[in-house]
Amino acid sequence: MxxxxxxxxxxxxxxxxxxxxxxxxxxxxxxxxxxxxxxxxxxxxxxxxxxxxxxxxxxxxxxxxxxxxxxxxxxxxxxxxxxxxxxxxxxxxxxxxxxxxxxxxxxxxxxxxxxxxxxxxxxxxxxxxxxxxxxxxxxxxxxxxxxxxxxxxxxxxxxxxxxxxxxxxxxxxxxxxxxxQSTWLGKVQGNPYVTYVLMGIVLLLLVLLPRTWGAYWNYVMGTVGIYVLLGLGLNIIVGLSGQLVLGYVAFFAIGAYTFALTTSPEPHNLVWNFWIALAVSVVAAALSGILIGLPILRLRGDYLAIVTLGFGEIIRILLKSDILKDFTMGPRGVRNIAGPTLFGRSFTSDVDFMYLIILAVLLSIFLAKRWQESSIGRAWLAISQDETVAQATGVDTQKYKLLALSLGAAFAGLGGALFASRNQFTGPEDHALMVSINVLVLVIVGGMGSIPGVVLGAFTLKGLPEILRELESYRLLVFGALLVVMMIIRPEGLWPARRPKLEVPVGQDNEPVPLPATAGGEK
Amino acid sequence: MMLEVENLNVHYGAIHALKGVTFHLQEGEIVALIGANGAGKSTTLNTISRLNKPTAGDIRYRGASIVETPPQDIVTKGIVQVPEGRRIFPKMSVVENLEMGAYIFSDRQRIEADIEMVFGKFPRLRERRKQLGGTLSGGEQQMLAIARGLMARPQLLLLDEPSMGLAPIIVEQIFDIIREINQQGTSILLVEQNAQMALSIADRGYVFETGKIVLEGDAGDLLEDPMVKEAYLGGG
Structure with a gap:
């Protein structure tokens, strides 16, 4: 031995x-x-x-x-x-x-x-x-x-x-x-009809499940859905355009409060139509994204993170403070927030809300995917990898960073409005720093820049703790551990964004051949 | 006159980085800016492409001032910078990097033709077209950076230290390509610490020292100049 x-x-x-x-x-x-x-x-x-x-x-x-x-x-x-x-x-x-x-x-x-x-x-x-x-x-x-x-x-x-x-x-x-590969399994992969069938099954489940699994599950999955919305938004800001924003909850709060103040009888007695209030909340959040973005556009990395972190807290403290008490009800929060109505009928049961959230999530996924795959997405990707070079290739970095902030904020606004409407209440403590951290963690754990990753991350981080209710008080511990473990074993996330893979397998003509022979081309 | 830089001043906070720099570039020329580290060469390039803002002075491109033009419009005007240090998009493939270079264009067919054109100049990149930029070797990355610059169809190419950190044999290839690009009609403003190499392909040169131009002239004369020899060419 x-x-x-x-x-x-x-x-x-x-x-x-x-x-x-x-x-x-x-x-x-x-x-x-x-x-x-x-x-x-x-x-x-x-x-x-x-x-x-x-x-x-x-x-x-x-x-x-x-x-x-x-x-x-x-x-x-x-x-x-x-x-x-x-x-x-x-x-x-x-x-x-x-x-x-x-x-x-x-x-x-x-x-x-x-x-x-x-x-x-x-x-x-x-x-x-x-x-x-x-x-x-x-x-x-x-x-x-x-x-x-x-x-x-x-x-x-x-x-x-x-x-x-x-x-x-x-x-x-x-x-x-x-x-x-030799049997039907191999042939099925990559067949478009299979994708359609799978999508059909998922849609069918999305239609059937809210009716069957009861109010508790609708509540849990509704929360997951709202976090998917938040994750999609933050994914645009952090995952795609590469701006580390830690005060994301501010946009969530702005969406929730805009919705609350325009539909609750107290304090302003504005009882707007649900859909109008929803649209206004989204627009308000998007505008706030631009307003916040303008002064901080020049900041990068850590500085941006710290400033936005502070911004998120400022919003919460303002909402809680006496200064705005007459306007936002201070620490008491806003009650009696309206639920959705359509053609004069009210849809406020848990099943209705679940459907509404599913619709919002599907729409958001569709939009986020379109943006990501367009030239806008390419510009964001370039900015996140090297802002200076992106600028040197003619990308208007200021414009696209602002666009990312406002679109990301819009998703948070939508999430916030739905959240306030579902709870019929919103208060300053709904908008604590922990929301920002939760969303950031779900984006990182799911895989930066990946839409399926966001969905998976939201299920893992919002769904699992609900299921393992007993562990709730250890969530911070589990978060920390999960992040550390993720960074070690799967740094690219649970469902990483798909990047072009090497088509030529390493070891064939991709070996590091001495450069000079072919490099110069015709001289 | 293609490019006129007049009394250019740049400050980084309290540091006065450029102290009244004046030079020009004629259509079709290669002009080299040489000098030691921190002399202000890169600052000059960055200010022309508007990644920096000057505190005083004027930059005229084909007679029109571009001091107030935002960086993305500078590219559209035909001035393209290849930044220092082989900066490519590490997580994009070679082709995607090239497509980023053509960001200001939207004509798909033209972009594809341009990609073919740069692959003709850099056959090495064609072999690696699906590979991520970050996995290329140093020389390949510099080639990709220049190729990406060409994708924007520049009339004036600003090259910042293309020889930095590369093996001599690769530096020679890169300079051959630079000369070839110039012969095909692109004017080039070249920033280099490798004065010998830069002056050997340039028409004219300017020598920078602590934010000022201290010497200018034809490249051949500068190569023979005792002061340049002493300071940048390793003695006489």
């Missing part, structure tokens, strides 16, 4: 030990165990310490990961069972011993009556006892060592097994590809 590779295993084990200790210090061991308990469907009161078994599950995951990582140090070597088990055991043991030492320190201090919350607010006596499995100092520490080693061994075995099966999978994949 190679000494160096065991040192590596021990090193990676120590890193894992440090991770566990760190999580314990900030109280995440308790939080995550509680999370597991909730996911498993058991109740947990606020401030209550979760049961030890969930802590084992949590530690188990970390331990398996530790063993998995330690046993796969080098991608190119072939793994033998003995090697794998040895490395996993060393990693598990070193992690466990480190954690045990930590347990001795905090456990010992706690036993002597030192209140560690003075230093770290999460280190209550309860959480320290929890960390030691409610056992004595020595026994708790030994359990850590034993469990960590055991789980690392499991992780090692898993790594060994997956390595073995990987080869098998690779050959199978080629087989499946060949098979699918």
């Amino acid at each position: 190679n000494k160096q590779s065991l040192q590596k295993s021990a090193g990676s084990g120590l890193v894992f030990g440090i991770i566990v200790i760190f999580l314990a210090l900030i109280g995440f061991t308790v939080v995550f165990s509680g999370l597991i308990q909730k996911v498993l469907g058991q109740s947990l009161g606020v401030g209550q310490i979760p049961s030890i078994s969930n802590f084992f599950i949590f530690l188990g995951f970390l331990g398996i990961w530790n063993g998995w990582r330690a046993s796969r140090q080098d991608k190119h070597e072939t793994l033998t069972l003995a090697k794998v088990l040895m490395r996993a055991a060393v990693a598990g043991l070193s992690a466990g011993v480190l954690v045990m030492l930590y347990g001795f320190v905090v456990g010992g201090l706690d036993a002597r009556g030192t209140d560690m919350r003075k230093y770290l607010s999460m280190l209550s006596s309860d959480s320290i006892k929890f960390f030691l499995f409610n056992q004595s100092l020595v026994l708790g520490g030994l359990i850590h060592v034993g469990f960590s080693t055991l789980m690392a061994l499991v992780g090692g075995l898993l790594a060994f097994g997956s390595e073995r099966s990987q080869q098998q999978v690779r050959t199978n994949r080629t087989k499946i590809q060949k098979w699918s």
